[in-house]
Amino acid sequence: MDWLRLQKALSVEADRGFNDLMGNEFRFSEFLSRSLNQSSIDLPSRSQEKLQELANEFATYADLSFSQRQHLVAETRRFLHQTKRWVEEQVELEQGIGNETRSRSVAVVAPARTPRTKPLVESKMVKRVTLDQAVTFLPGIGAKNSERLAKLGLHTVRDVLYYYPRDHLDYARQVNIRELVPGETVTIIATVKRCNCFNSPRNAKLVIFELTVQDRSGQMKLSRFYAGTRYRNRGWQELQKRHYPIGAVIAASGLVKQDKYGITLEDPQIEVIDHFNASIDSLKVGRVVPIYPLTEGVGADVLRKAVVAALPAVSQLQDPLPEKLRQNYDLVGLQEAIANIHFPPNSQGLDVARRRLVFDEFFYLQLGLLQRRAAQQQEQTSITLAPTGKLIEQFYQVLPFQLTKAQNRVVNDILNDLQKPTPMNRLVQGDVGSGKTVVAVVAILAAIQAGYQAVLMAPTEVLAEQHYRKLVEWFNLLHLPVELLTGSTKSTKRKQIHADLATGALPLLVGTHALIEDPVQFQRLGLVVIDEQHRFGVQQRAKLQQKGDFPHVLTMTATPIPRTLALTLHGDLDVSQIDELPPGRKPIQTTLLSGRDRSHAYDLIRREVAQGRQVYVVLPLVDESEKLDLKSAIEEYQHLQEGVFPEFKVGLLHGRMSSAEKDDAITQFRNHQTQILVSTTVVEVGVDVPNASVMLIEHADRFGLSQLHQLRGRVGRGAEQSYCLLMNSSKTETARQRLKVLEQSQDGFFISEMDLRFRGPGEVLGTRQSGLPDFALASLVEDQDVLEIAREAAEKVIEKDPRLDRWLLMKQELQYRYQRLMGGTILT
Template sequence: MNIQYLKGVGPKRAEKLKKLDIFTVEGLLNYFPVKYEDRRTVRKINELSDNLKCLLKIKLFDNPVKSRIKKNMSIIKLVGKDETGFITATFFNQDFLMDKLFIGEYYYIFGTVKAAYGKFEMVNPEIELCRNDWKANKITPVYGLTYGLTNNELTKLTMEALKEYYDKIEEILPYNICAEYKLISRKCAIKNMHFPENGRKYKISKKTIAFEKLLIMQLGLMSIKGNLISNSAGNQILNTTHSDKLIGYIPYKLTNAQLKVIEEIKKDMSMKRPMNRLVQGDVGSGKTVVAIYALLTAVASGYQAAMMAPTEILALQHFETIKEYLAMADINLNVSFLSGSAKLKDKRIILEGLKNGETDIIVGTHALIESNVEFKNIGLVITDEQHRFGVRQRAKLSTKGKNPDILVMTATPIPRTLALMIYGDLDLSVIDEMPPGRQKVVTNVLKEQDKQIGYNFIKQQVDEGRQAYIVAPLIEESEGMELNSATKVFNELKDTYFSGYELGLLHGKMNNTEKEEIIKRFYEGKIKILVSTTVIEVGVNVPNSTVMMVLNAERFGLAQLHQLRGRVGRGKDQSYCILINESRSKKSAQRMNILRSTNNGFVIAEEDLKLRGPGDFFGTRQSGLSKYEIQNIVNDIEVVESVQQISKKLMTENPYLKGEEYKKLKNAIIRLFKDETIIFN
């Protein structure tokens, strides 16, 4: 049912809920809390300590006092007591409370205690008359919110949805699977995900929901793969004349891992069914030359080939690299570049060249999947940084010809257990060996107050003729978030620490022409220090840059930090990564130490998996599930492994999911992968 028609919603609130991707009552029931507050225990005032978050039952001791500090700020102070002591509560800009506070009445207050000199205070706690408080003595949910929507509103709407629709929640998993893996009913799991009765009920509910969502995703991906293998006739691509010539001209020896992956690709391409292969390799492991080998094999066999990257910066980088390799091996082919920012006249010429077959290789952004792009005879499609493209976008490219071979590349290392699930519709190749001579980047972690040591080191490196990156997590300063923004850092540094140096600023909100100009000037050495957001995470290759400094490093995932570190260490000079960790948490220090101790992306991914659970590895677009759903419910690798086990068993014994007990599961898979070919459709 449309969320607008749930009691208490209406058109205005429905618009706010849409910002959270909640369009239906089912969507609301699947919008699980990000955390919980335990209000089951009412504390006594004499039990309190500093920084304790708790629930108190107090009697209002005296008339509340309201005062105005300045024009737009008012304060209400009240004193409450229980049989063990007194506490002060302070409220900022909450004038409406004055009509709800009465001497002698009992209230529940919930908040964080500040303790000093034997006195206790709560600032802006939640306060409610005891007889009206519907949250007291319960575990209460805390949801991700959007502007204009409070946690109380969302909680009450969820309660209403459960009250009205609880009995209509359908089971998706067959009884035999639930029994085998000790799962509970779907309706009970959903209720306890929002309002857990206790820790044990919450744990089994989370396991049930995670199991269901992962099983739907895994069976869908396996089905797509099964359909591609059994039903699709592909192109036999056999001619390696150009590719082998290229290998002969490359001034270095390919690693055994690269050669192994090339053999896997050659074998796939020579078969009559389409290739669907993922090449996973760490930063700098040499995926590009493997991709070019495949492109040249396709062209020599009489086909056109395409390479798609998520950003114009990365696409341009690939375009230039391909041209360099072809020139090196004296192979004369027509290679074109297409992006959304291409001029209309140039675009028309490029599109014509693709349609009439003059263009051999096309490199570009998602502009390649637009409807006006037609190929004469496309035989191979390569997509880079797959986690930025989804199954659907890749499928769109594959419809441009007669089932072209698909090769997907990613520099984001994922533990093999998860890779088999996330990329369930692809065969997996791993380049797990680094080319000889690739230097290890020295990584150091500094506290915020020691940032200047890092700046001085950058100055030293630049004075010796090298270049540096400084990465900040935001573009502009965000209200309420104490984070370094790229524009703020750039403006501060050019006037203070680096006033005599050439600084550049790069971020995603710049148009493509501006970005290209900044990168070109950095590449040419005209900019010595580039202040940037993570837009440089992929596709910026400047061998002379030797320092990567990341501000607020605790805000980034380990895989992302590893990617950023991979921007340096590409030349002959020793390179360095400086992580500024502004968090005091033990977990944050552990994560930074992982990066300091190893440069191996696969080791980092495995360690990250132990620390954070599998949720963060699932790419939103790839899996069909939202990042929100996955990160909040999938934190147990055992669930992932159980789902893999049952998925393989089902696809072997009952690939079409026949039988009444599988009907709901089958429909859920078809709904999730509605744009894909599911074999039991």
């Protein structure tokens, strides 16, 4: 039986989402069913029956639900690991070397030890543990525990070694009782003076265990609480007393706390040791203790036991990073890092191990992105565009303003890209109102004047409509047609657009997801422009690009992304920044308010509307929520129209309205028919009304800083002074400090950096659409310095050998991690 091929097929099927992948000859399920049926291995009858049962289940794989497929693949992987190990042991026994081989000592990298803690793996004769061995065969684990570990995706010894702790408790520091400081985690060595175990007089289900201990500096009481009727048994309680006799020496670890009875350890871990100077032989006391992510039915003790049993196999790990690279960046070897991430000797050992493994996570991600970028630069496109021409010159003439220095710099970046024989793949980042659309139009005109078509895709109908309106104004002056295609476009109009695109009569099409979903065919697509690109999935962006033959791609975002996120998400893109606002724009005056300041906010609104200007009022919800005490858009609209501003016309806009209703609400506001627009975050992008001068955001603490900055950007688009009022409903100091950032800064990049620190990358980008890889250890907030050096190292490696042919171990590791990190898909 081809064990490796079967396990690889099962692994790929799991990584790709249990979709019954099609291979070169057979579907996954057919390949498994055939292979298991044709097995010629002589197995015990029960194993042979199981093999046949699995083969039959794969024959019906197409009819199974997702969870049934998931279970079947996991069960088969475990069975094959166990069977392969059994076969190997039978071969060893037949050759007469089985017992000798298994009793031979192996070289082990010793994990976690302190001067007073025994090593977890000693140099005695141990059974050899191999990386690809099933966890069932680990000493002390067995079949029952291996089933539990399988719930965490741990099937092999290698899986266990790479299952990193989510945190550590540092109990390595030993102190005297008199030196205990609340808030620290420590270990004490002391003598038992008194031991008691009794039923709580106040709670019938609670049992209290108390230990009074003393060292040369003082005395203290340790308590543990046990909930459950089985602990009320007198026999169990007496056993505890016998376990800790008076005069016994104990080591106790925990968090120091001060309560009304004095200083103590919270929920202490306690072990009896031989004497005061004895080594501590424990997984939970006197050392840096790993805390693992667990799931229901899998206890911490079982997982720690599996890790300890797997640690001897660390010596078999080969380090893919060359020694010179490790020396350049001060990185420890892989074996030492893996051993010490689980049971480090001390906090310094943990830091060093973690740094190496975080570097690996970032390094292979950057390597993959840079390799993709190198491949893109090898692609050839027949679309080379001139940097000047009649259309571009006419456009500059009809523009009522001059481009800023930043806009000119970015335009030059783009026009240089368009002349190269490789397709452009550039991201333009620009703050709200910085003029990204104008820059995109220059690129679009370069494509059109060379005889190509262009397409601009936006994530919402509101934003697509906004782009369309602006482009129509400019394109009419240039006598060029432009059309809009969204989900609301009527079928007759849709057919006309399709026809004009196919003949080449339509040079530019603006739209939403409808551009992808529709049977849209371009005659000669030369440029793809994607706005707010982070709101689209990878596949959606790729589908639009595939409508042309290696078209140039320009992506834009008004959500400034900190460098760490940009490297992680867009490491294969060229990035340009428009870091300058058009002249004449006044900074928006931003003020943080509480409920008692509401009357001041309403006074400001009245004053501004009386002077002919307009106001946004933004809320986080559409309907009133029973669970959250938040104002809803509908409720607030009625309140403001009837109770607060009856003299003004108030409008309403939210995401549940039909496209026609949204258009009507925006049009009325744009035409000054409504003075105040109550809205949800639909207005975050796309609504451009230069006359609006006040943005009042209710429950501002419910929004991220980047989103608030986007909302604030809806005002301040004219020459008049504008205001953003942040109504804070939270009583926490953290929320107030976070919102204060907006009071102090108008810089979108600084604000997004602070947002990243306050909320984390998943929340900043929107977790579902973020495209963020799933790191086991690395943090984009805490490990920015490691990301920088990992990027530098990856650039040097790719510069020397883009295909990694001189570093085969690194190449294999990259292929494995790229599948795991990104599910086999390209990020951008």
